[in-house]
Amino acid sequence: MDKRELLLQAATKLFVERGFHATPTSAISKEAGVSAGILFHYFKTKDDLIVQLYVDLKMEFTDCVLKDVDTLKAGISKLRLIWTNSWKWGLENPKKFDFLRQADNSTYSEKIKSHPDIVKKYEWFFAYIDTYKENRFIKNTDTLFIMNVMFGLITSMVNQLRLNPKLENDSLFLEQAWEMFYNCLKP
Amino acid sequence: MDKRELLLQAATKLFVERGFHATPTSAISKEAGVSAGILFHYFKTKDDLIVQLYVDLKMEFTDCVLKDVDTLKAGISKLRLIWTNSWKWGLENPKKFDFLRQADNSTYSEKIKSHPDIVKKYEWFFAYIDTYKENRFIKNTDTLFIMNVMFGLITSMVNQLRLNPKLENDSLFLEQAWEMFYNCLKP
DNA sequence: TTTTAAATTGACTAATCAGTCAACAAAAGT
DNA sequence: ACTTTTGTTGACTGATTAGTCAATTTAAAA
Numbered sequence: 001m002d003k004r005e006l007l008l009q010a011a012t013k014l015f016v017e018r019g020f021h022a023t024p025t026s027a028i029s030k031e032a033g034v035s036a037g038i039l040f041h042y043f044k045t046k047d048d049l050i051v052q053l054y055v056d057l058k059m060e061f062t063d064c065v066l067k068d069v070d071t072l073k074a075g076i077s078k079l080r081l082i083w084t085n086s087w088k089w090g091l092e093n094p095k096k097f098d099f100l101r102q103a104d105n106s107t108y109s110e111k112i113k114s115h116p117d118i119v120k121k122y123e124w125f126f127a128y129i130d131t132y133k134e135n136r137f138i139k140n141t142d143t144l145f146i147m148n149v150m151f152g153l154i155t156s157m158v159n160q161l162r163l164n165p166k167l168e169n170d171s172l173f174l175e176q177a178w179e180m181f182y183n184c185l186k187p
Numbered sequence: 188m189d190k191r192e193l194l195l196q197a198a199t200k201l202f203v204e205r206g207f208h209a210t211p212t213s214a215i216s217k218e219a220g221v222s223a224g225i226l227f228h229y230f231k232t233k234d235d236l237i238v239q240l241y242v243d244l245k246m247e248f249t250d251c252v253l254k255d256v257d258t259l260k261a262g263i264s265k266l267r268l269i270w271t272n273s274w275k276w277g278l279e280n281p282k283k284f285d286f287l288r289q290a291d292n293s294t295y296s297e298k299i300k301s302h303p304d305i306v307k308k309y310e311w312f313f314a315y316i317d318t319y320k321e322n323r324f325i326k327n328t329d330t331l332f333i334m335n336v337m338f339g340l341i342t343s344m345v346n347q348l349r350l351n352p353k354l355e356n357d358s359l360f361l362e363q364a365w366e367m368f369y370n371c372l373k374p
Numbered sequence: 375t376t377t378t379a380a381a382t383t384g385a386c387t388a389a390t391c392a393g394t395c396a397a398c399a400a401a402a403g404t
Numbered sequence: 405a406c407t408t409t410t411g412t413t414g415a416c417t418g419a420t421t422a423g424t425c426a427a428t429t430t431a432a433a434a
Contacts, residue, residue, distance in 0.1 A: 003412085019294040021207040024391055035413045040393060105292040107206040141363055145347040149367065152339030160332040176328055180336065184371035190382085211421060222383045227423060381430070390421075400411070 004042045006032040008053050016098045020050065020106065054103045055115050057096050062121045064089045066128075076137055076182070083154065083181055090158035091168065097158060138185040146185065153181050191229045193219040195240050203285045207237065207293065241290045242302050244283050249308045251276045253315075263324055263369070270341065270368055277345035278355065284345060325372040333372065340368050 010031035014023045025046050029036045043049035065085045072078050090097040103109060112118055129146055132138045138146065157177055160167065167173045197218035201210045212233050216223045230236035252272045259265050277284040290296060299305050316333055319325045325333065344364055347354065354360045 017294070019207065022294075025393085026391075036392095037394080037414065038412055041411070044393095046392065101292045105288045107204070107209075139363065139367065141360070142347065142351070144350070145343065148343040148346055149340060152343050153336060153371075156332065156335040156339050159335055160329065163331070164329070173328070176326065180326065180328075180371050183373070184340075184367050186370070212423085213421075223422095224384065224424080225382055228381070233422065376434080378433070379431085383428075385425095387424080388422100391419085394417080395415095398413075402407100402409070404407080
């Protein structure tokens with residue numbers, strides 16, 4: 001298997017379990033089952049590995065969030081699909097989701113803001129939100145604020161479903177949670 | 188001045204600026220203007236310092252959040268005061284707020300969950316939310332979920348006001364933001 | 375004043391860590 | 405077959421780090 005991928009997987013696991021501060025590169029290569037030196041073949045520095053992993057996962061998440069969204073006609077159902085896609089990805093990829101949470105709230109969040117791929121994806125997402133605002137599906141307030149609020153609510157949703165997995169099939173709870181999400185955003 | 192306090196202040200600043208992983212104890216004592224050894228007089232280990240700082244700040248925040256709340260009669264105005272107190276504290280104490288965000292999303296969040304003071308404060312807050320549910324001021328859903336959602340929305344609010352400080356005095360925006368907060372929680 | 379306890383220093387150490395490198399292996403190209 | 409490039413190893417190193425400690429100062433108690 002691709003050793004770069006093995007390293008990224010191992011890094012995700014260890015960073016979430018122990019934090020950036022307590023995860024030496026030696027532990028990462030050991031967990032990945034590769035030699036210590038190879039890490040620096042694929043990544044210039046430890047920081048470089050973290051940033052690449054961060055960008056990779058952010059792209060994976062946003063890609064998944066927008067999955068099948070274009071198959072639906074414009075409307076609130078699109079927003080609901082984005083909502084569902086988001087928390088489902090969080091449940092299916094707990095380690096990756098936790099890594100993103102940790103990185104988003106660390107000093108690394110600054111370091112990826114100017115990354116071309118990230119900038120592009122965000123512009124795309126911004127345009128999406130803007131059309132929603134124009135169509136009066138959501139509040140006409142700052143786009144970044146809206147995005148922030150959305151991700152915050154989705155994170156709470158993932159936390160809640162993790163603590164109580166049964167709720168994932170509890171349509172009453174799902175309706176209530178969606179109501180909270182949409183009531184918050186609607187004009 | 189109290190050297191323990193100096194160390195905690197320096198630690199808050201550096202952890203936010205550089206992260207846990209890139210802040211050696213030597214840098215903390217240097218920033219605090221004290222000798223390297225004294226840190227280990229007040230704190231058993233570096234981890235102990237982080238946990239104590241984390242608990243201290245969490246207590247300070249929750250204390251401030253509930254400030255003057257008891258002077259108001261029961262009702263939505265109480266909830267609004269909690270909301271205002273929260274984001275105002277975040278604006279007035281940016282470093283502390285950022286530390287809490289970072290710590291809440293790191294491995295340290297697990298380490299303080301069983302701390303007696305924290306447990307007590309949370310029980311108090313939980314009881315508060317429960318009475319709100321009983322009085323039909325907010326949705327009747329899991330209390331922890333509600334708390335999570337509240338803090339998430341407050342974090343977004345602080346971010347937004349930081350990027351655009353003028354909004355703090357923009358009553359139109361404040362009403363809109365409060366509307367988002369309350370619409371999300373109301374039954 | 376004398377004695378005891380607590381605070382503070384900074385040089386020191388043992389351990390750890392990020393990153394290097396020479397050697398070797400595998401794959402790809404010619 | 406032969407050459408070149410790329411991937412891989414693991415021992416090694418220089419720098420850094422958390423934490424110690426004997427010595428000194430400051431404060432408190434008797």
